[in-house]
Amino acid sequence: MNAPRNVSYQGYLLESLKxxxxxxxxVEAALELDDxxxxxxxxxxxxxxxxxxEVARRADVGEKTLFRTLSENGNPTIATLHKVLHAVGLRLSITPEHA
Incomplete structure (x- = not known):
């Protein structure tokens, strides 16, 4: 990711994450941090x-629930995680830890 100098990092990040x-x-890089x-x-x-x-609507969860679920102290269920990932065009998959 090489952001043009006149674009904020946050703005560039959000645009690229579309x-x-x-x-x-x-998300994969975040998972690898094991945090x-x-x-x-x-x-x-x-x-x-x-x-x-829009994500809350697609995931069929309330906006407050989505914010709370994805907050620093959130603890999403697998069902909610699946809904949110699906709402943004992603899916959960499992791979062997050591290939």
Whole structure:
């Protein structure tokens, strides 16, 4: 990701996270940190890129629930995580830890 100098990092990040491949790589990198807070931050950024209200609508969860779920202290269920990922065009998959 090389942001033009006249664009803020946050703006550039949110724009790039609209691309499903970029969003998937971003969330994957957060997962590799093995830190739940980093994963929630990554998911929050991806949801912001797609518009939190729109993600909440597509995921069939309330906006307050979405904000709370993806907050620093959030603890989403697998069902909610699946809904949010689906709402932004991603899906959960499992791979062997050591290939």
């Amino acid at each position: 691309d499903p491949a970029e969003a998937a790589a971003y 739940p807070a980093a994963l929630l931050l990554a998911l929050r950024q991806v949801a912001k890129a797609h518009g939190m209200a």
